[in-house]
Amino acid sequence: MRVSNTAIGLGLIIFAIAVLVYTQTFPALEKGYPGPSLFPNVLAVLFIIAGITLVVQGVRSGERILKFDSSGITGSGLINIVLALGAIIFYIYLSEFLGFQITSFVLLFGLMKWLRVSTPWSLVMACGVTLAIYVLFAKILLVPLPWGLWGW
Amino acid sequence: MMLEHFYTAISLIAQPYVFFVIATAAVYGLFVGAIPGLTATMATALLVPITFFMDPVPALAAIVTMTAMAIFAGDIPAALVRIPGTPSSAALVADSYALTQQGKAGFVLGVNVTVAAIGGLIGAIILILLAPMLAEVAMKFTCFEYFWLACIGLSCAVLVTRGSLIKGLVSLLIGLFMTTVGVDITLGFPRFTFGITNFLNGFNFIPAMIGMFGVSEVMRNVSSGDLSFNGISANTQKMFAGIGKVLRRYKLNVGRAGVVGTFVGIVPGAGADIAAWIAYAVSKRFSKEPEKFGIGHIEGVVDAGTAHNAGLGGAWVPALVFGIPGDSITAIVIGVLFMKGLRPGPMIFQQTPEILYALYVAFILANILLIPFGFLAIKAGTQMLRVPRNILMPAILMFCIVGSFAINNTTFDVGIMLCTGILAFFMEANDIPVAPAVLGLVLGRLLEDSFMVSMIKSNWDLTVFFQRPVSAILGAVSIILWSSPFIAALRARWKRK
Amino acid sequence: MVLKEIVVQRKNLITLAAATAMLVGFGLGSASAVDYPKRPITMICPWGAGGGTDAVSRILATLLKTQLRVPVNVVNRTGGSGAIGHTAMATAKPDGYTVGLATVEITMMHWMGLTKVTYRDMTAVCMVNSDPAGINVRSDAAWKTYKDLERSVRETPGNFTASGTGQGGIWHLAMAGWLRAIGMPPTAVKWIPSKGAAPALQDLMAGGIDMSTCSLPEAATLIEAGRIRPLALMADKRDPLFPDVSTLKDIGVNWSCGAWRGVVVPNGTPPQIVDILEKAIKKIVDSEDFKKFMKNRGYGIRWMDSKSFAKAMAEADETNGQIMKTAGIIK
Numbered sequence: 005m006r007v008s009n010t011a012i013g014l015g016l017i018i019f020a021i022a023v024l025v026y027t028q029t030f031p032a033l034e035k036g037y038p039g040p041s042l043f044p045n046v047l048a049v050l051f052i053i054a055g056i057t058l059v060v061q062g063v064r065s066g067e068r069i070l071k072f073d074s075s076g077i078t079g080s081g082l083i084n085i086v087l088a089l090g091a092i093i094f095y096i097y098l099s100e101f102l103g104f105q106i107t108s109f110v111l112l113f114g115l116m117k118w119l120r121v122s123t124p125w126s127l128v129m130a131c132g133v134t135l136a137i138y139v140l141f142a143k144i145l146l147v148p149l150p151w152g153l154w155g156w
Numbered sequence: 157m158m159l160e161h162f163y164t165a166i167s168l169i170a171q172p173y174v175f176f177v178i179a180t181a182a183v184y185g186l187f188v189g190a191i192p193g194l195t196a197t198m199a200t201a202l203l204v205p206i207t208f209f210m211d212p213v214p215a216l217a218a219i220v221t222m223t224a225m226a227i228f229a230g231d232i233p234a235a236l237v238r239i240p241g242t243p244s245s246a247a248l249v250a251d252s253y254a255l256t257q258q259g260k261a262g263f264v265l266g267v268n269v270t271v272a273a274i275g276g277l278i279g280a281i282i283l284i285l286l287a288p289m290l291a292e293v294a295m296k297f298t299c300f301e302y303f304w305l306a307c308i309g310l311s312c313a314v315l316v317t318r319g320s321l322i323k324g325l326v327s328l329l330i331g332l333f334m335t336t337v338g339v340d341i342t343l344g345f346p347r348f349t350f351g352i353t354n355f356l357n358g359f360n361f362i363p364a365m366i367g368m369f370g371v372s373e374v375m376r377n378v379s380s381g382d383l384s385f386n387g388i389s390a391n392t393q394k395m396f397a398g399i400g401k402v403l404r405r406y407k408l409n410v411g412r413a414g415v416v417g418t419f420v421g422i423v424p425g426a427g428a429d430i431a432a433w434i435a436y437a438v439s440k441r442f443s444k445e446p447e448k449f450g451i452g453h454i455e456g457v458v459d460a461g462t463a464h465n466a467g468l469g470g471a472w473v474p475a476l477v478f479g480i481p482g483d484s485i486t487a488i489v490i491g492v493l494f495m496k497g498l499r500p501g502p503m504i505f506q507q508t509p510e511i512l513y514a515l516y517v518a519f520i521l522a523n524i525l526l527i528p529f530g531f532l533a534i535k536a537g538t539q540m541l542r543v544p545r546n547i548l549m550p551a552i553l554m555f556c557i558v559g560s561f562a563i564n565n566t567t568f569d570v571g572i573m574l575c576t577g578i579l580a581f582f583m584e585a586n587d588i589p590v591a592p593a594v595l596g597l598v599l600g601r602l603l604e605d606s607f608m609v610s611m612i613k614s615n616w617d618l619t620v621f622f623q624r625p626v627s628a629i630l631g632a633v634s635i636i637l638w639s640s641p642f643i644a645a646l647r648a649r650w651k652r653k
Numbered sequence: 654m655v656l657k658e659i660v661v662q663r664k665n666l667i668t669l670a671a672a673t674a675m676l677v678g679f680g681l682g683s684a685s686a687v688d689y690p691k692r693p694i695t696m697i698c699p700w701g702a703g704g705g706t707d708a709v710s711r712i713l714a715t716l717l718k719t720q721l722r723v724p725v726n727v728v729n730r731t732g733g734s735g736a737i738g739h740t741a742m743a744t745a746k747p748d749g750y751t752v753g754l755a756t757v758e759i760t761m762m763h764w765m766g767l768t769k770v771t772y773r774d775m776t777a778v779c780m781v782n783s784d785p786a787g788i789n790v791r792s793d794a795a796w797k798t799y800k801d802l803e804r805s806v807r808e809t810p811g812n813f814t815a816s817g818t819g820q821g822g823i824w825h826l827a828m829a830g831w832l833r834a835i836g837m838p839p840t841a842v843k844w845i846p847s848k849g850a851a852p853a854l855q856d857l858m859a860g861g862i863d864m865s866t867c868s869l870p871e872a873a874t875l876i877e878a879g880r881i882r883p884l885a886l887m888a889d890k891r892d893p894l895f896p897d898v899s900t901l902k903d904i905g906v907n908w909s910c911g912a913w914r915g916v917v918v919p920n921g922t923p924p925q926i927v928d929i930l931e932k933a934i935k936k937i938v939d940s941e942d943f944k945k946f947m948k949n950r951g952y953g954i955r956w957m958d959s960k961s962f963a964k965a966m967a968e969a970d971e972t973n974g975q976i977m978k979t980a981g982i983i984k
Contacts, residue, residue, distance in 0.1 A: 040340035084378035119546035298861030357732025479874030487703025
């Protein structure tokens with residue numbers, strides 16, 4: 005997931021310009037002094053300075069601008085990452101409907117199975133971790149975990 | 157007189173019921189601290205309904221013990237899985253995790269628990285001896301002084317950065333920029349929220365921290381194809397060897413960090429987290445081997461680990477003397493005191509000295525108990541390293557999700573965790589350090605709010621930052637800190653000529 | 654009791670265990686057949702742990718648990734000057750298992766443009782507490798009485814600073830309304846935004862501001878320590894805990910303003926549930942435990958039932974909007 009310094013620098017500059025344009029819509033304090041926009045604008049200017057420095061460094065070192073280097077991440081590793089992030093998204097959207105226990109069990113079992121844990125172990129660990137979290141958070145610490153189909 | 161109060165206090169504490177409460181609170185604190193997303197603040201709030209049915213002495217002893225345990229316990233997941241259990245452990249996470257990967261998990265955590273106990277004791281002693289006097293100084297802090305305090309804190313960014321300084325700056329700016337999301341102080345204007353209510357709160361710090369450390373670490377771990385083997389050797393034999401040697405070698409660091417931590421803790425609004433960062437930076441600044449920091453050097457861990465527990469005692473100073481909380485934990489404590497009919501303020505020293513001294517005894521006892529309880533927690537915790545990574549990683553991910561959810565009970569924060577996790581993964585892959593961004597997140601609001609309020613007060617007269625004596629001194633310190641790298645560079649150039 | 658149990662069993666064909674749990678609801682004296690509550694209730698507190706709203710919601714939750722016999726969990730949903738918590742209260746499932754402790758800000762923040770949620774989006778259950786604003790100065794200040802302060806403000810308008818909450822917060826509004834009542838422009842005292850009453854009081858002690866319009870309970874420790882002098886109370890009646898502090902009405906200024914807190918549920922919650930909650934909380938408010946707690950913290954108890962609380966919210970919404978407009982807090 006490595007990109008060139010030049011690309012990072014350019015990205016920062018574009019982001020900073022977008023911030024500078026957007027903060028124009030912020031209201032000012034009385035007598036025209038800057039209010040909510042001051043701090044973001046100062047940061048944006050600093051982003052631009054840092055961005056230009058990175059671009060200059062990148063060009064001087066003669067690196068390719070469109071460099072993309074997976075830095076040792078293999079195809080299956082990439083799928084693992086996508087699945088881990090997918091699990092978080094799954095929780096965000098479905099935990100409210102399914103409830104905590106089902107969501108947690110499904111996610112844990114699925115991920116462990118995918119990472120080549122044997123089926124019985126996946127079952128045991130998924131159940132164990134789900135129960136441990138449930139008892140600790142919902143019962144002892146009174147966190148209202150999502151309440152869905154099943155009750156919790 | 158003082159001794160007499162101490163005797164009464166000891167007799168109040170030395171009761172089976174109080175001991176039972178303290179032991180329970182200790183275990184509770186260790187759990188809460190070790191689980192990312194559950195903070196000492198939240199645990200204290202949960203204790204309140206229980207303390208409602210207790211006498212003041214066990215109630216206060218429970219809170220004191222619980223917080224001391226929780227702040228230390230935050231270091232356990234920081235060392236084992238690179239996720240700080242509480243924000244206060246963020247400063248030392250890089251070093252302690254690197255040491256774990258060298259197979260020294262027991263050693264680094266053993267050092268952690270010992271210095272945490274010593275730091276806590278230093279904080280307690282300063283609290284006992286100097287509380288009223290120090291509170292007066294802390295009460296002189298207004299927005300001008302807070303501005304300089306934030307500047308001094310930010311100057312630590314240079315010290316916690318490894319590698320390219322410009323990339324460290326980028327990281328710091330990212331952290332600072334995240335704090336601009338949400339309601340602005342000057343006009344109450346919703347910035348960068350794009351009409352989404354949840355964004356009014358900005359990037360909630362704890363989910364962001366769990367994302368930056370926890371999720372990015374899970375991503376890194378699963379990204380390497382084969383996970384079935386276990387990469388770290390969990391050497392449990394002689395796992396605590398070498399702690400005494402470290403303590404002897406860095407005894408000055410411990411003393412210094414204890415004092416720094418307590419003083420930062422005393423200032424209302426700056427808690428154990430900022431104390432740890434400043435102590436870490438001070439440690440690196442005065443270290444003989446600053447180049448080793450960040451890649452597994454015990455020295456920074458000693459300082460930050462001492463300071464965060466020392467800061468706890470400090471926070472009680474303004475709370476007891478003026479009823480103004482030094483941090484969010486003591487804010488709740490003030491409520492508990494009121495509930496018990498005790499009014500914090502100068503009068504508490506005359507009206508109910510026995511309770512006050514019982515509190516002091518509880519502080520000392522809690523920090524002594526930290527050692528046996530802490531070692532047991534470490535023994536239990538390090539067993540985790542024996543778990544194969546393909547089981548451990550999904551479980552950690554689940555704990556991260558629930559931890560982010562628990563802080564505000566909203567899946568929106570889980571989304572924050574996801575985004576900051578991806579961001580941090582990308583940053584680290586491109587040699588942009590994460591630590592400055594976390595520092596920026598901690599200090600961004602303090603910096604902006606104190607600056608803007610100062611400007612409103614003074615009608616945009618920048619000289620106000622030097623008009624008050626304390627402010628002028630802090631200003632001079634920050635200017636020296638910020639200009640020292642440039643002066644050093646100039647001097648080096650001049651010497652070469 | 655036994656009869657009711659049998660009726661319930663026949664009606665709903667549920668197990669004996671569940672029926673016993675339900676008895677609690679009937680024990681409150683509600684004749685309705687609604688099956689509530691049978692699982693933990695969440696109480697949303699729109700402000701952070703350690704503050705006054707947090708304290709009140711935690712005592713309410715603790716006592717409500719003994720009344721309804723199910724756990725009542727306090728959840729702090731903070732941020733956006735209260736907007737996030739109040740939005741969560743309004744948008745929760747209207748099944749009675751999410752209640753909220755709404756604060757006066759519900760009538761203010763939609764004027765600030767922070768949220769579209771207003772008091773109309775939630776159903777009032779009851780008001781439990783209200784604390785009037787005060788006018789607090791440092792004890793070494795030259796002003797000995799309220800009249801001294803008013804004279805100074807009239808002589809040199811724009812020379813003094815005040816704080817207590819953020820921009821557009823309740824204590825800002827209290828100050829703006831007071832200035833309007835004495836016929837001064839809203840700029841006569843400059844408002845310095847702060848994160849809340851505690852930092853503002855610290856700033857007052859440090860000499861950063863000249864006065865704070867926060868409530869007296871918030872300043873109680875510093876008043877007792879002799880560091881801060883309350884000059885007036887923005888209420889119709891004196892506070893029994895601070896009997897020496899005169900009200901603005903005593904002095905002849907027609908202005909009162911305070912922060913209140915009350916329990917609400919999302920719109921669409923069955924009226925029987927609102928009724929059960931109202932009755933349970935009424936019992937709590939009348940209990941010795943609650944009275945003792947509120948007295949120790951210095952908070953004022955103010956009971957209003959569902960109807961009067963709803964009316965009070967509507968009135969407050971209108972007045973607060975007007976003041977914010979005349980004070981220039983909102984355009």
